[in-house]
Amino acid sequence: MNNFNLLSNFNIFLYINLYGLTRLRLLTSIFMAAIALLFIIMILFMYIKRFPAAKYAICCFAVIGLITGFCDVDRTVASYNVNAYKSGIMYENGLYLFHAPINRNHIGILKINRTDIEKSEVVLQADMKGSCFYPFVQYDTEGNIYMSYTVDRKHIRISKFTFEKYIPD
Numbered sequence: 760m761n762n763f764n765l766l767s768n769f770n771i772f773l774y775i776n777l778y779g780l781t782r783l784r785l786l787t788s789i790f791m792a793a794i795a796l797l798f799i800i801m802i803l804f805m806y807i808k809r810f811p812a813a814k815y816a817i818c819c820f821a822v823i824g825l826i827t828g829f830c831d832v833d834r835t836v837a838s839y840n841v842n843a844y845k846s847g848i849m850y851e852n853g854l855y856l857f858h859a860p861i862n863r864n865h866i867g868i869l870k871i872n873r874t875d876i877e878k879s880e881v882v883l884q885a886d887m888k889g890s891c892f893y894p895f896v897q898y899d900t901e902g903n904i905y906m907s908y909t910v911d912r913k914h915i916r917i918s919k920f921t922f923e924k925y926i927p928d
Contacts, residue, residue: 767791780839782832793823837876848896848904850922855882857894857906866894866908868926882926896920 768791775784796819804812848855854871856879865884872878887910894908907917 768795780836782836785832785836785839786827789823789827793820834876848898848922850926855922855926857896859891859894859908864888864890866891866906 768788771784771788771791775788797816800812800815800819804810848857854873856869856871858867858869859865865886867881867885868883870880870882872880887908890911891908894906896904896906898904904920904922905917906920907915909915
């Protein structure tokens with residue numbers, strides 16, 4: 760396989776693991792997998808006599824195009840990000856996602872509806888009195904929750920967080 764394709768795949772998977780999946784990252788991954796498949800078809804064409812490489816390449820790209828054209832890419836991206844272990848926090852059989860809304864002046868807590876993601880609802884939105892970026896929530900070894908976030912892209916703050924104070928029963 761082409762070294763550039765291999766390195767690009769590792770690079771995109773690194774971005775997905777660090778920053779989550781986006782529509783562009785998903786489509787890029789699918790396209791790079793298609794290019795890798797094309798390289799395999801070309802290698803088979805070089806070593807197997809009378810191998811219909813063009814026919815297989817066209818069929819593979821048509822199937823990949825149809826799958827990506829008819830699947831709900833946004834739902835796939837949202838589902839992946841919600842199911843990622845570092846994105847959500849379980850509390851009393853509920854899955855919660857911490858996020859910084861578009862205006863970046865708040866931190867929000869979103870309760871995820873696992874049966875219909877479109878019915879997920881905001882349960883808390885806290886005014887941060889300044890811009891807030893990259894909220895990250897993690898458990899410690901004793902089960903306490905800590906949240907870190909970047910303020911005004913300059914300072915990183917960390918604080919202990921308890922759901923009991925903020926989430927209604």
